[in-house]
Amino acid sequence: MLLVPEVRNVPYFDYPKVYLNEKDTLLKIIDDVSSRGAFILQKELTEFESNLAVYTGANYSIGVANATDGLEIAWMALGLRPGDEVICSSHTMLATASSIKIAGGTPVPVEIGSDNLIDPEAVEAAITPRTVGIMPTQLNGRTCDMDRLMTIANKYKLFVVEDAAQALGSRFKGRHAGTFGNASSISFFPAKVLGCLGDGGAVLTNDQSTYDKMYQLHDHGRDTNGDIKSWGRNSRLDNVQAAILDFRLKTYSQVIARRRHVAALYQELLGDMNELQLPPSPDSDPNHFDIYQNYELTADRRNELRDYLKAKGIGTLIQWGGKGVHQWGGLGFDDVKLPKVERFFERCIMLPMNMFISDADVQYIAHSIRNFYAQ
Ligand SMILES: Cc1ncc(COP(=O)(O)O)c(C=O)c1O
The missing domain is CATH 3.90.1150.10 (Aspartate Aminotransferase, domain 1)
Known part of the structure; x- marks a missing residue:
């Protein structure tokens, strides 16, 4: 029989261990990348992006500075305009809704179903002539019933951006969270299942033109050849973080x-x-x-x-x-x-x-x- 001690210390999450538990290996990675001066947009990043795409089954993946940026970039790439409504769950991080707002649209938070995820019936009931998209949050590592949500999206011709910040590796009917809609965003915040040593994120898409636009938006409007093609911002995933994430993805x-x-x-x-x-x-x-x-x-x-x-x-x-x-x-x-x-x-x-x-x-x-x- 197990002896249960009177008081045992179990912190909710022990942040130092994100580093300390693998300190030697992480220091080697940091030393290797830094000694080469390989800080921004280097091979560790492209390798990680490619491994992430293979892992999830997405056609394209781009490392970004954090998942919130990724969600904003996804909506901007899809061309959200003032007055456009996007339906999201109210049971989500504010970043889901704020990404719609920052990208120029109007978030419409709705109810949860018995699984505590966005309720497809509430989604359909909230559709108006101004609705352009649905934003399911794949919450706590569980993917929503994407059959029902994609059926609604197809019926009303709506965009779907998945907030997959919490769901790398989660699947519905064998398909990975983040690969159902037009685009998605994943977080590598240190407490995430795949976490780095700071902020980090990635966007996924299966569509080449959405990829091209998201790529430009995340790097000052530059395309993969470095030519400026549009307005953009700086939201790149640091190469050293990508190297750490690639190691952890294994x-x-x-x-x-x-x-x-x-x-x-x-x-x-x-x-x-x-x-x-x-x-x-x-x-x-x-x-x-x-x-x-x-x-x-x-x-x-x-x-x-x-x-x-x-x-x-x-x-x-x-x-x-x-x-x-x-x-x-x-x-x-x-x-x-x-x-x-x-x-x-x-x-x-x-x-x-x-x-x-x-x-x-x-x-x-x-x-x-x-x-x-x-x-
Ligand atoms: C559901 C959800 N969406 C978005 C985010 C934002 O992720 P990040 O901190 O990488 O910007 C988080 C982070 O905790 C999250 O849990």
Whole structure:
């Protein structure tokens, strides 16, 4: 029988370990790239872009400075104009909606379905003559039901930009998140499943003309030959970050397997509790392959649970300040009411889910949660 210690320290995410756990190798990579002065737009970047495209099955990939830039670049490449409406989930990071706004359009946040992802019925109901696009967020490492969303997009001739910031490697019916729509963006923020040592991101597309436009937008309007073709900005992925990401991509499937193991363990240890609604377990639906960027559940007495776990040395997170996109004042959504999203944010909590926690940590967390509800 496992001996559960009184208090064990399990931080929500241990940022120094992103570096310290592979310090020697990372230092070699940094030294190699830097000693060659290979800082910007060098071979490590093109190799990583090509490996990322092969891994996801996308035709094209471009490293960018972060996923938020990537989303903006995607919408700009698709030619969003003032007055154009794009429907997104309100259960997403503000960056999803802000990318629509910054690119010149109007974000229209809508409800979530029973899977807590964007609700296709709510999407269809929100379509107006001004709607030009849908922006699904492949949240927490799970891909939306892209059959239903693409059917709507095709029916109304809408663009689809996937916010795949949290979903590299996640699949729906065998197809990778980020490869269904016109373009997508992935984040390599340090806490992401594939993280670098700072900000980083990539855009994906299957369409050559969208690729050409996104390429120009991310490098001062220059094409791949260096000729200026349009207005652009600077949003390049640093070569040293690309080298680190390329190194990490080699073992990425093992990382995903470990996270799926942790999710299965949470399911085994907490799946019978009526007070909790856990995310789907790894093999519960053959249509979905989830990578568990986060392990987000909803819980009775969520705030008390969070305080209790904190006292037990367990870090948790309430994503994005505990509000849906439409709930932030001053952004133009004051009249929007989305009861399912609002209810979700009253109950949601994320448990530690990363490569640094052990099975014993997960057992300790589950044991502590059980103790909380037993008191
Ligand atoms: C759903 C979602 N969209 C967009 C972003 C923005 O990514 P980045 O920090 O790389 O700009 C994030 C990052 O956490 C995210 O989780």
